[in-house]
Amino acid sequence: MSTRLRVNPIACDAHGLCAELLPELIRLDDWGYPIIEQPEVPADLLDLAYKAADACPTLALLVEADRPDRS
């Protein structure tokens, strides 16, 4: 059972709060859009991950329980 970060790139508007709150896992590219360096959220950062998702003004940051990508 793992928790992963994902960005909805259509909703994302490069506000950058996620990278502010969770620099351990998220950094910004040259245009201010998030790069999820490490999608798997370690247990000790779960709280911060949820905070970051709540803080996103466009709700673009998603914290998801591991869901096998059913393609």
Added chain:
Amino acid sequence: MTEQLATLQSTRMPGHPGLPRLLAGLKSPGQVLTATDHERVHGPVPPRSGPELIEMVERAGLRGRGGADFPAAQKLRAVALARGGASAVVVNGSETEPESAKDRLLLTAMPHLVLDGALLAAQAVDAREVIVKVSASAHGSLQSLHSAISVRSDRIPIRVDTGPDGYVTGEESAVMHHLNGGRAVPTFVPPRPFERGYRGRPTLVNNPETLAQIALIARFGDRWFRELGTVADPGSVLVTVSGAVTSPGVYELEFGTPMVDLLAAAGGATEPLQALLVGGYFGTWVHSSSALQIRLSRTDLIGIGASLGSGVIIALGQSNCGLRQSGRVVRYLAGQSAGQCGPCKFGLAGIAHLFDAVVQGVARDHDIDRLHRWIYEVRGRGACHHPDGVARFASSALEVFANEIELHRLGRCGAHAVAA
């Protein structure tokens, strides 16, 4: 890609009995198989229950021909699981890859074969209707489809829906978005159409060639299907060949055919080749020295870092500058971004700009480093795979035409330029 290409006759590969299959019955350019022709060439569709059809498609090992190469039976099963049936079978005839002509050929010349496949699939997934989606500009296909539909009497309605041109409009979620009344641009997935598509219900989206193959499998069986191709890559496939060949056009061949045989079927190269673009703009460049050694099979292609995609192969002669051509393609693809996702909108524009600088010979080492970094970083960060495709294409161009990069810096060009 001109209309002329789409009407070129298919070629029976020398020494390969059993071909053509999809293109059977085509005797002259511009020919359209009527319902009568179609029945005479292929015979009637035997009744096949849904489970029976899916079983046959599974045993046949058919994979989707739209570019994703996904096992067709698996997709059928996933949609067939829907309680209450699927909303529709969508024939994705968008064919937005600029150099591809195979889907247009199928829809124009043998619409009944594609429609047969769609109806069979519709029965398998208990769909309420068949929707054929094509570009509004696909006049030949539209005329043929309307004509074909008017003489059919199928169990469920078939309708044609037209959409705008544009490279990303053919992407599965973009097609769905358009059919549901939105813009023809990709949406954030999951859910994918097989779970939640047309009108919110599970929807089967298939390439016209995939459905045409299903129409043949239903008639002649999975063992027949496997008489061509290899164990790992069974059956026949349509390939659009263009560029430095004598007879560009759509060819049907079996998987495992040597690349040189395909080029020979297309009349041979018009000049010594330096590289092949395998998979169209969504594919990769490969040095001719590698490409000409292989057979058209997934294993061989993976071995040279390529994939057939939607079956487009473009031959680049020595008189052409691969770097310059690639720059044009990158610029085009960047312009085709839906503009919904920052990394794609800005990243591709940045990549195109730096690639231009490389072509002009004015890019310095740190520019090239930045170009590589931007190519690396854009991957996986769009809602669809458009940025990934551009990254892959650009990356392969920089690798295959590495010598050109140096020459351009010196104000020269390796191609014996024919014209500016």
